[in-house]
Amino acid sequence: MAGSLEGRILVPVADQAPGQVGTGTRFAYHEADGRIWAGYEGGDVVRGHLVGTRDGDRLDFRYVQLTRDGATASGHCASTVEELPDGRLRLHERWRWESRPGSGTSVVEEPAAGPSAGTEPVTSG
Template sequence: MSRSPGSLDGLILAPVADQAPGQVGTRTRFAYHEEDGRIWAEYAGGDVVRGHLVGTREGDRLDFRYVQLKHDGTTSSGHCVSTVTELADGRLRLAENWEWESQPGSGTSVVEEVRR
């Protein structure tokens, strides 16, 4: 059995591509925390003024809910399941399957660790 990729605690991650207008994009940064199977993050950038996510990690699988405030004053929330993998250079990548709960829509995205 392969070992799970490393901890997300203290890492900054960013999307590798822009999503639909008004959503998370390449200018968004996620500051992750992880402790005892619990994960949480704050995020902002691009169209997002402030966002938060909270959930759990089991092995290489994250399951969390997110809520965000956009510059136009609207809020939205959803659910995401992500798979954590380690890139050849040692950085972490999340392959995400997300679905809005506050509005129609779903999709996939990829975020990767940003080297400081």
């Protein structure tokens, strides 16, 4: 099983459609006792939250977000956690909106070490 998500910052590797997460979005993950949660923001997303569960390397969670244009949206995501050779984590995601039409796949991962390695604060709560 890949390492814990607790305290890790993950970022998308590519932009999605407008109003969704993009390379400017930062996810601040937490994990305890098979439960996961995160706050996220950046790019088109003013504030987002996700909550769910982890079973081995599988995540199952719901998310809700507010975008810059004032729209809210919610959906469901199933992800697989991969541990990269250097110890960073990558999530392979299959998501689907529940509040509007649309679905897709995405990849988020811990940024490589460096001066802009996703250390920007992400608010929670």
